[in-house]
Amino acid sequence: MTEASQPDTVSRKRYQRERKAREDAERLLEDKSRQLFLANEKLSSYANDLEQQVSERTKELSEALARAEAAITARARFIATMSHEIRTPLSGMLGIVDILVTDEIDTEKSQLLEYAKASGESLRTIVNDVLDFSRIDAGSMHLEREPVDLRSIIVGLLELAKGQLGDDVNRLSMTIDTDVPERFWGDATRIRQVISNLLSNAIRYSETGPIEATASVIKTNTGTMRLTVGIEDSGIGIPEAEKTRLFKDFSQVQNPLTKAAQGAGLGLALCKRIVEKIGGNIHFHSVPGQGSRFWFEIPIDVVGLVDRKATKKLPSLATSLVGTRVLLAEDNKINQKVLGTFLSRMGCIVTITSNGQEALDAFAVGKFDVILMDLAMPIMDGFTAVKALQRIWNIADLPPVAFLTAHVVQSLDDIGEDVIVDAYLTKPITYNELQTSICDLLDNARGKDAQTKKIWQSDYKDGIIPEFEDVRALIKLISPEVAAGIVVGLDKATLLNLVEDLVNSVTEALVKLRAYKRAGRLDAITHQAHALKGASALLGFRSVAQILSMLEYHNEAYSAQEFEHQLKRLESEIDKIRQALKVDQ
Amino acid sequence: MKGIIFTEFLSLVETAFGEDMVDSVLDTADLPSGGAFTSVGNYPCEELIEMVTVLSNMSGIDGEKLQEDFGAWMMDMFEREYPGFFEGKTTSFELLEAVDREIHVEVQKLYPDAELPRFETERTAPDALKMVYKSPRPLEHFCKGLIRASVENFDESASINRCPNTSGTTDVTFNITLEPKAINCD
Ligand code: HEM
Numbered sequence: 001m002t003e004a005s006q007p008d009t010v011s012r013k014r015y016q017r018e019r020k021a022r023e024d025a026e027r028l029l030e031d032k033s034r035q036l037f038l039a040n041e042k043l044s045s046y047a048n049d050l051e052q053q054v055s056e057r058t059k060e061l062s063e064a065l066a067r068a069e070a071a072i073t074a075r076a077r078f079i080a081t082m083s084h085e086i087r088t089p090l091s092g093m094l095g096i097v098d099i100l101v102t103d104e105i106d107t108e109k110s111q112l113l114e115y116a117k118a119s120g121e122s123l124r125t126i127v128n129d130v131l132d133f134s135r136i137d138a139g140s141m142h143l144e145r146e147p148v149d150l151r152s153i154i155v156g157l158l159e160l161a162k163g164q165l166g167d168d169v170n171r172l173s174m175t176i177d178t179d180v181p182e183r184f185w186g187d188a189t190r191i192r193q194v195i196s197n198l199l200s201n202a203i204r205y206s207e208t209g210p211i212e213a214t215a216s217v218i219k220t221n222t223g224t225m226r227l228t229v230g231i232e233d234s235g236i237g238i239p240e241a242e243k244t245r246l247f248k249d250f251s252q253v254q255n256p257l258t259k260a261a262q263g264a265g266l267g268l269a270l271c272k273r274i275v276e277k278i279g280g281n282i283h284f285h286s287v288p289g290q291g292s293r294f295w296f297e298i299p300i301d302v303v304g305l306v307d308r309k310a311t312k313k314l315p316s317l318a319t320s321l322v323g324t325r326v327l328l329a330e331d332n333k334i335n336q337k338v339l340g341t342f343l344s345r346m347g348c349i350v351t352i353t354s355n356g357q358e359a360l361d362a363f364a365v366g367k368f369d370v371i372l373m374d375l376a377m378p379i380m381d382g383f384t385a386v387k388a389l390q391r392i393w394n395i396a397d398l399p400p401v402a403f404l405t406a407h408v409v410q411s412l413d414d415i416g417e418d419v420i421v422d423a424y425l426t427k428p429i430t431y432n433e434l435q436t437s438i439c440d441l442l443d444n445a446r447g448k449d450a451q452t453k454k455i456w457q458s459d460y461k462d463g464i465i466p467e468f469e470d471v472r473a474l475i476k477l478i479s480p481e482v483a484a485g486i487v488v489g490l491d492k493a494t495l496l497n498l499v500e501d502l503v504n505s506v507t508e509a510l511v512k513l514r515a516y517k518r519a520g521r522l523d524a525i526t527h528q529a530h531a532l533k534g535a536s537a538l539l540g541f542r543s544v545a546q547i548l549s550m551l552e553y554h555n556e557a558y559s560a561q562e563f564e565h566q567l568k569r570l571e572s573e574i575d576k577i578r579q580a581l582k583v584d585q
Numbered sequence: 586m587k588g589i590i591f592t593e594f595l596s597l598v599e600t601a602f603g604e605d606m607v608d609s610v611l612d613t614a615d616l617p618s619g620g621a622f623t624s625v626g627n628y629p630c631e632e633l634i635e636m637v638t639v640l641s642n643m644s645g646i647d648g649e650k651l652q653e654d655f656g657a658w659m660m661d662m663f664e665r666e667y668p669g670f671f672e673g674k675t676t677s678f679e680l681l682e683a684v685d686r687e688i689h690v691e692v693q694k695l696y697p698d699a700e701l702p703r704f705e706t707e708r709t710a711p712d713a714l715k716m717v718y719k720s721p722r723p724l725e726h727f728c729k730g731l732i733r734a735s736v737e738n739f740d741e742s743a744s745i746n747r748c749p750n751t752s753g754t755t756d757v758t759f760n761i762t763l764e765p766k767a768i769n770c771d
Contacts, residue, residue, distance in 0.1 A: 020621035
């Protein structure tokens with residue numbers, strides 16, 4: 001049995017050891033598997049964390065993006081609001097300065113006023129550009145689809161530019177291919193803005209030499225038309241280094257040769273944005289010292305149907321506004337005063353109302369030649385008023401309507417299709433702009449009104465306007481076209497007042513002009529002559545205006561004797577008027 | 586040190602001397618672990634040395650000889666259990682050179698708590714390899730057994746000489762010189 005018992009004891013020891021080893025192993029394995037489990041858990045929590053982090057990051061990012069976008073929109077809106085807020089008071093300011101400029105006789109003061117006017121105008125350009133930029137940024141620049149008459153735009157711009165050029169207006173010329181359609185669909189305001197920008201750059205950067213506006217079209221093989229409009233100058237050109245940043249925002253070609261460059265340098269950048277928005281391109285070619293040519297090409301769409309504006313002719317500044325009867329609806333008192341004075345100065349007869357309702361009440365067919373309607377007014381806004389007018393009256397019987405707005409109208413949808421509008425005038429409105437616009441409006445409407453005008457004219461010729469019978473001597477001195485308007489549009493007392501004013505002003509000016517000549521203050525002479533030239537022309541004293549124009553443009557070239565000779569002529573012309581006044585009274 | 590070394594040592598004892606010797610060694614030796622070794626555990630190297638000493642006393646066989654034989658035993662085990670490490674090796678030198686460069690590197694990855702020696706190898710002649718064993722553990726004879734088995738398993742024959750240590754460190758240098766294989770007369 002020893003054989004059996006021995007293995008027993010051995011196996012017991014071994015059994016205990018083996019059992020301990022197994023327990024150890026099991027414990028170790030248990031630990032290992034727990035470690036594995038924990039490691040696994042950690043891993044999957046990492047994975048979860050990662051997933052969560054990724055989704056958190058994504059959320060953060062999209063929130064940040066949304067915030068950034070909101071900030072951009074908010075900024076654009078802020079800038080738009082700010083610019084808008086600036087425009088309204090600026091409008092009032094510029095208007096008042098404009099009035100002061102024409103009234104001021106003291107040369108030093110009027111020089112200062114001219115500076116104020118120039119600063120104000122360049123501020124206005126900047127504000128407008130910034131506003132346009134912010135609008136494009138905010139994606140809220142909407143393009144109009146209206147018939148565009150490129151020729152009239154260019155002619156109008158060249159007319160305005162003449163004012164900037166001073167003595168050599170002959171530098172301006174235009175060549176518009178006959179292929180360029182009479183009218184095409186587009187946004188006239190924007191196209192005008194781009195051309196105007198290019199034109200004023202050309203003027204700013206070339207002191208002498210011709211400036212030419214050109215336009216041509218090409219038909220693409222897809223049958224669409226592309227219009228190319230170019231402005232070429234022979235100025236200082238653009239230095240190589242400037243070329244790359246020409247269309248960039250807030251950059252400006254350094255230009256020591258000419259007067260301090262005005263504006264914030266946003267002009268070309270804005271042109272580029274606008275042209276691109278229209279679906280076109282803008283380019284330039286420039287040789288330093290020889291000149292630059294800027295051109296843009298845009299797709300156009302010819303206007304097929306003849307509509308109400310079909311008879312439109314080129315605007316002409318020669319159109320006399322004297323006697324034009326204007327219904328003005330404008331709630332802002334300063335604007336009332338400014339526009340009212342402007343209009344009076346143009347010889348218009350103004351009826352001022354403070355809101356749409358008053359304008360409606362004041363209106364009657366045949367009573368007005370033009371309606372100027374502010375958009376935002378209390379009680380009844382401009383749109384509503386015009387809509388009402390067009391509902392109540394036969395549209396053919398209504399005079400042309402121009403809306404006055406403090407901001408560029410964004411889209412026709414804002415108005416409603418059933419309102420027919422002839423023009424938008426964006427405040428601040430300068431004297432010249434107002435004059436040009438009213439001329440335009442009248443020219444457009446002339447087809448319609450020609451008959452009426454003719455009747456007035458023949459009435460005058462037949463000498464059957466008794467009111468002016470006793471001022472015949474004076475009327476004889478006034479050029480016939482102007483007189484035709486005056487006898488219809490002004491009453492006798494107003495006419496006499498205006499003429500007396502003019503005679504007094506010129507008499508005072510004569511003293512000053514002599515003093516300026518002695519002191520060699522040629523600028524002051526130019527300025528003084530210019531100020532009086534407009535008023536004389538307005539009242540139809542052609543030879544007075546002519547002499548003043550000579551003094552304005554050529555006084556530098558005059559010797560003391562020649563100058564004195566001109567003044568003598570002026571004196572005698574004024575004398576004639578004075579005599580006529582005396583005779584008549 | 587990995588438990589597999591201990592369990593393998595006990596199976597060598599069992600194979601060579603029988604189960605009772607295993608029990609006796611374990612009973613006699615002073616083993617903090619109680620001798621309950623498992624291949625998945627880790628035990629102090631001293632317990633291996635202690636068991637070798639006890640076995641030497643009991644069997645009358647030299648301890649160094651026992652260590653060397655255990656090395657050879659382990660080599661056979663490695664060949665059986667880790668054939669991947671031997672793939673592509675055509676000579677014992679290639680294998681020995683690969684221990685430090687590849688094999689132990691992979692071992693360390695498999696068992697991050699493994700305590701492995703470092704080796705420097707140099708072919709001093711086409712048929713001679715110098716191999717320096719660097720380890721804080723006194724297992725040079727175990728190492729010699731591993732080398733011997735490596736040579737034998739490639740059906741080669743070599744003299745393995747342990748050079749006298751002059752460096753003052755625990756490093757041990759082996760000079761392995763291949764010998765033409767003795768051809769037996771039948
Ligand atoms: C496929 C081949 C091999 C494998 C898988 C392998 C694996 C191992 C493992 C797992 C240990 C135990 C480490 C510890 O428990 O902490 C070890 C130790 C050791 N190995 Fe290897 N080995 C291999 C080949 C070799 C060869 C060829 C040599 C000899 C040149 C060698 C020399 C040693 C030595 C001396 C130790 C003991 C630890 C020390 O002294 O620090 N091994 N090896």
